[in-house]
Every structure is written in structure tokens, then in C-alpha cells.
Amino acid sequence: MKWINLCIIGLLYFCSACSNDVDFGEQYKKQVYIVNANLNAGIIDASLMMEEEAQGSISIYCASSEFPEEDVIVHYKIDTAALNAYNVREYENATELYMTAIPENLVTFGSETVTIKQGEAYAVLPFTINTAALDPSANNTLPITLTDASGYEINPELQTCFYRLELDNPYSGEYNATVNILGAFNDYYYPQFQNFVTKTLGAGGMTSLKVPQSTQVVIQETNPNYFIINWNQEDNSLTLTSPVEGFQMIESLNLAADFDQTPESVKVNYYNPDTQEFIVCYKFPNTAMIYEILKKK
Incomplete structure (x- = not known):
């Protein structure tokens, strides 16, 4: 009887081994x-x-x-x-x-x-x-x-x-941005809030840049609020456009250091070759006016 049991166990082991064979090819x-x-x-x-x-x-x-x-x-x-x-x-x-x-x-x-x-x-x-x-x-x-x-x-x-x-393009990449959110007082503006962010600017053309709105650091796929800097390299003037309806490029700006300070006319929408900065002023619908300085890192 013991011999029969050993035979059965051996047969089961043999069958198990056969079933586990794998064709690795x-x-x-x-x-x-x-x-x-x-x-x-x-x-x-x-x-x-x-x-x-x-x-x-x-x-x-x-x-x-x-x-x-x-x-x-x-x-x-x-x-x-x-x-x-x-x-x-x-x-x-x-x-x-x-x-x-x-x-x-x-x-x-x-x-x-x-x-x-x-x-x-x-x-x-x-x-x-x-x-x-x-x-x-x-x-x-x-x-x-x-x-x-x-x-x-x-x-x-x-x-x-x-x-x-x-x-x-040669000008796209990361920029240090000083974003001034302007408040209005009488007939001039002043920096109500100031934010320092690093923005990623993409190419808007051979000499154009796509800039995220305000304090956004990248252009969001699901909410593509951005504007385009079009750079005239002959005189360093800039024009701003955007796919967002109601976007405005602000062409002149009276700016004071604070709401109770004396304002002065500030040049906007130009590239400063000495400091290598883009200076822009714009407004999206239902938002405050933005005065922004962009310098490539």
C-alpha cells in the first residue's frame, strides 16, 4: 500500500512539472x-x-x-x-x-x-x-x-x-515678470498689487511671444488666456494682440508710485535693449489694468 501511495505521488509530481513547462520563445x-x-x-x-x-x-x-x-x-x-x-x-x-x-x-x-x-x-x-x-x-x-x-x-x-x-524662437523661454495690478485714482493709476513670478513664454511667430495673462505662469490648455507680443526690431516698438475678445493694449499710462503720489507719463509697449526688458500694458475683460515688465532669465 505504501508503495502504491509513493507511485501516485510521483505521478502527480510528474504531471505538475509537465503542466508548468513554458515555451519561453x-x-x-x-x-x-x-x-x-x-x-x-x-x-x-x-x-x-x-x-x-x-x-x-x-x-x-x-x-x-x-x-x-x-x-x-x-x-x-x-x-x-x-x-x-x-x-x-x-x-x-x-x-x-x-x-x-x-x-x-x-x-x-x-x-x-x-x-x-x-x-x-x-x-x-x-x-x-x-x-x-x-x-x-x-x-x-x-x-x-x-x-x-x-x-x-x-x-x-x-x-x-x-x-x-x-x-x-530665440526669445522664448523663462522670464522673470514683475506684474503690477493697477488701481485707478482720479485720472491716473498706481500699483495696487505687485507680484513677482516666473513665466514661460512660447513663440507667437519668428519675432513674437505668447505671454500668459497677469500672474499666470504658463498658458493653460483649458483656459488659454494669453496675449501676443509682436516685436518690431527696427525701432523696438511692441504691439499686443490676443485671441480673447475684448482684450485691450493700453497705449499710454499715467502712473504714480502710490495713489497719493504725483503721477508721471510712463512709456509702455516697447523693448528696452539696455536692460533687455519688455515693458507692456494691457487689460483683459472684467479685470484690472496690468503694467508688466518681462526680463529673460
Whole structure:
């Protein structure tokens, strides 16, 4: 009886061992996907200078338990339809938040396919964008979808990315901002509140800057209240515009140090080359007037 029990135990152990055998060659699916396509619903944020040949790229990865034994040829396409569907699904009627597809004639790819070399895990898809021709006020985006890969499946959840651009120029970046929120007294103004913040200014054009409103430090996607500094570099004069209806550029300012001090006329809306500062004065609807000095860090 004891011998029979030992046989049964041995048989059960043998069966258990067989059931736990793993074919490690099939443990992971052989898939190709775009790196970081799973972040922020497929949106890859990038900053490029406004120039005729700005360089960008995405990385394409092949997943498997082993490196590929031969070259993997990956096909791709610009997928405007996927971008349009995403806009409608995510933003519905808030069209001001829609991403705008970069025109195909402004994009140049190095080749029609991407090759992941034998024994390597990934490859880079480089491209050139004529960012100088883009509208800086738009959410310029390059939608790319992988369509086919030799010997590998395409991961359907990671096959599309939206390469969204933040445009830069030589003057964009971080600025120290002195924001004076003005109070009115008689026929002049005085700094009722003064705030010191660091603002991130984006490109509004080759010589223009997008500036967050008042004490905001960045332009908010869901509440894009900003104005644009248009810089005439011949005489250093500035004009201010904004997509916000009712925005005003204040062209003259009588300013006093305090409400009971003697006011004086202050020059506004110009670039001071000696101090390298932008001096602006503006007003958004239903807010106080702002006198602001911006100096790049």
C-alpha cells in the first residue's frame, strides 16, 4: 500500500512539472509599437524652434523574448483621420482645444519605412518639419500610425502617436515678470498689487511671444488666456494682440508710485535693449489694468 501511495505521488509530481513547462520563445508576443504612445493618450509633447528645417523623431520598439533574428521592416503613415477622431472623442464641441494636423507638404521623412536591425530592439524614425510656416496659435500636431511590420504584429493600443509641438524662437523661454495690478485714482493709476513670478513664454511667430495673462505662469490648455507680443526690431516698438475678445493694449499710462503720489507719463509697449526688458500694458475683460515688465532669465 505504501508503495502504491509513493507511485501516485510521483505521478502527480510528474504531471505538475509537465503542466508548468513554458515555451519561453512564445512567452511574449512579437509586437512592434511606438515608444511613449501610451503616455497622455498617445500625445508626445515636443519643443522645436521655428525654422525651415526643424528636426524631430519618434522611437519604434519591437517587443519579444529575444532580439529579432533578421531586420524588421516597419511601415507607417500620417494619420489625419485618427487625429480628427481623437479631437471629437476627447474634446467634443470644445473646438478651441482641437489639435491641428501639420500639413503633409511641410513634413519630410528620411525614408518610407523604418528598419529595426537584426539583433537590435528599436529604431528611430526621423523627420523634418518646416515649423517656420506653421501658425503658432494652433496646436500643431503630427499624427503617425504604424501600419505593418515584417514578422511582427503591430500593437493596436500603441500604434498611433500625436506628436504635438510647442514652437520656440530665440526669445522664448523663462522670464522673470514683475506684474503690477493697477488701481485707478482720479485720472491716473498706481500699483495696487505687485507680484513677482516666473513665466514661460512660447513663440507667437519668428519675432513674437505668447505671454500668459497677469500672474499666470504658463498658458493653460483649458483656459488659454494669453496675449501676443509682436516685436518690431527696427525701432523696438511692441504691439499686443490676443485671441480673447475684448482684450485691450493700453497705449499710454499715467502712473504714480502710490495713489497719493504725483503721477508721471510712463512709456509702455516697447523693448528696452539696455536692460533687455519688455515693458507692456494691457487689460483683459472684467479685470484690472496690468503694467508688466518681462526680463529673460
